Amino acid sequence: MGKVILLCGKICSGKSYYSRKLRDELKAVIISPDEATYDLLNNEQGEFYDIFSKRLIKYLTKKVGEIAQAGANVVFERGLWSKTERQEVRDYYKKLGIYCEIHYVCVDDATWKLNISERNKRVQEGNGGSDFYLDEGLMGKLESLWEEPGEEEYDVLYKVDRN
Template identity: 30%
Template sequence: MPRLILLCGLPGSGKTTLAKRLAAEIPAVRLCPDEWMADLGIDLFDEQTRDRLERRFWEHAQDLLGLGRSVILEFGFWARSERDEKRSGARALGVAVELHYLAAPIDELCRRLEARNAEGRPGTVPISRESLAEYATVFQAPDADELGLFDEPPACRRG
């Protein structure tokens, strides 16, 4: 059965690492706006383009789910409303929806971002501690009640 998997977390929380692992294990189609924007030479901070790309990815994800393919959306999902929208949309298609919330303290996120930037990985931009602290003030972390609205991963992937 196809599944929609949402990865939620701030920069440096490990979304891409988890998404790549899950995509190979399940298998699933992984949609990552950062990678696409970088490949197309688009400024990763161009919010208008990011919004358009994420909307198009969501349309594509629904098509893939309808065809029986599992999909991983690596958007960050900083707002509860975004998570609710995707959960409701996928459930309307009869698809299970997982939410993976990746959290880490700001110091750890900064350490990971510094290491990632030092590697010079494509599709990454330097993010300052100040920016990360600002992002943390607008990020709406899912609470236990919200997490309970999502499906558990299959037993073969738990643990």
């Protein structure tokens, strides 16, 4: 049986970079809700974003479990923004007998703001891939949803340092 690595971190924290690193180290499959949303809807879900996102996460959570049960390691870029989400997903995989770890991708504020600025520039230039532009209003909404995990909530701390 494979294992599941769940990535926890704010938007633009470096989860995608870290997931590629883990993929190579663990010979794992990466499952990314952001990539799926882009490939399926080109980020054009509009007012149905919240509904679509919840359904997609539920579906991908199930599929990640099936992939691990089939023997492959999986890196799941889920974000896990709330304590409740972190506990529920850990309980879900435990119930299935699947080993999982939560890796917290932690970024300092200066690096985070630089990441956001670089992302927005790529999006404006048409090189954003699955990314979307993060304006002040959206950033305020996202920041209000983020719950910093306590040490007891993650297994591995990965600090992003661009210096």
